[in-house]
Amino acid sequence: MKLQPYSEAFERFAATLSDSERSTRGRQLQRFLTLGFPSKREEDWRYTDLSPLADKTFGLANEFGARADLKTIDGTERLVFVDGRFDPTHSSAAQFHGELPTIETPAADGLLALNAAFAASGLNLQLAANEHLDAPLHVLFLGSGDAAATMSHQRHRIVLGAGASATVILEFARDSGGERLATHTLDIELGANAQLRLHRLQFERAGANLLTRIDARLARDARLKALCLDAGGGFTRHDFNVSLDGAGADAEVHGLYAPQPRAHVDNHTRIVHAAPHGRSREHFRGIVGERTRAVFSGKVVVQPGAQKTDSEQRIANLLLSKHAEVNAKPDLEIYADDVKCAHGATVGQLDDSALAYLRSRGIDAATAKSLLLRAFAIEILDHVGYAPLRRHIEDILNFPDDPELDALIEAVS
């Protein structure tokens, strides 16, 4: 039978559930079995082929793998998940760990159905009106390093009341182990004038399959500032949907993808302006090297009535190898007449003359190249407002910052 390993995994999982949970989730599983994984024939999945996942056997992780090598970020509170399970020992913000979700509504597609059938609890951040989360919340997703192929599926929520504010970092970290499948869904609701800074960092290894989906709804004057970073070696697909429901809502979704060799990174964003005076900014940059594929699809929809919308989308790619592939597609649908919408997508190479100039000054080719790549990436990293997080990212990207030089720049400025 098709997708049999998934049914079998569900059988074992269902044995641990209450009767009602079992039947609710059983319906979602049936839906997944009927719909299957999205197919390459669908326009949104043209470049990301999930069909190999259908033939694989991923078990649910049995053992709880402890992890000692956590890389924390200064000044943050932490929520840690290992193979999709909550790790209370390493978490300092257990109050934001949600309960087991029940999803009654039939999922919209096979992938969501799979997630709904197996969904484990995840982040649940709910702030009352005008509540302010003092420390950024660092949510870390790790693997146990289990050699067996395992899967995990999680659901997360962020609900900010009117005027509330928070900073959240979702980090899918690097680790070792067997092949892995992880799906995540995150629902975000921002009340009037609420503000969320969200960072999705992905440093997965080869062999990891990571599929995430974020749906955000912004009420009047709400502000979302998101940064998406992909620097891993795995197979990843991210859907990021933002709906500016209230007048004057503001969404910034920026991203940098600099995948490891042989990685696959697919970012699908969709920003819907559904109310007047909304503003959206979307800047993505890609550094795509050896045998790597990057996909970017950025849809912006301005609905009738969303007058005075101010939207800008800029995508720039650096192709470092003949064996690299980028598919970057801006896609605008505008149904209102009094709007300002700009967009542009470029694919280029590293600037040879800049490289030659640096080398002529005595700087070796590798250093010169990394200075230029850093320069290209910096425009996106400048959106990271929290300094310890910026250092954390530059560390992982191997863009070691030079505090001494920063001090010198300070000194002359």
Added chain:
Amino acid sequence: MSKAMLNIKDLHATVDGKEILKGLSFEVKAGEVHAIMGPNGSGKSTLAHVLAGREGYVATAGEVEFDGKDLLTLEPEVRACEGVFLGFQYPVEIPGVSNLTLLKAAINARRKYRGGSEIEASDFLAWIRDRAKIVKIDPKMLSRGVNEGFSGGEKKRNEILQMLILEPRLMILDETDSGLDIDALKIVADGINTLRSPERATVLVTHYQRLLDYVQPDFVHVLARGRIVKSGGPELAQELEQKGYGWLEAA
């Protein structure tokens, strides 16, 4: 003592497969200033880039020795560490890489090449400030991206600043004087003269005689269609200024 620092013998070079330098020879001894003049397209910049080791500029025949070493086999960054400096005719803008980043990396590359340690921050800053004064560049500008938003004159002065900071032994300046007003020209000349010494040599590629009023050359070579067609003393520059380059086209 009389051995040449730079010895170019029958140099042929191609750019994009097209032969530009067609058998070019001259010698530069330590302490000397050589001016290379010639009409547009004669191969002056090509010569400068071949000496600096730019990718795509291929020496197909002949030899170039620098201090007795075969210069042509060295990577461009190694040539720089050996003491070769090229002031670009068209300096490159590099947004996102600050001038200070470039300078610090360049200084430390040289030190590493010679087996030394990295420069102390305070020494670096003091050195930069000292040198910036000579070319009248506000050190504040150096926190910006390399040549980013610099005017034409500022870019040329920035080339001279980098040279003053890195203290090369062979200075190759490709039309650093072009497009400068008289004040900027004097600053550039001051910068070059600051470094002039019995241990250093200078190759001035120039289109105009004007710079040579401020930096006296020992020799002047006229380059046309990839060859040196005439060599002489400073008086040759005067002659070119009067006659123009037209007579070369006919020759």
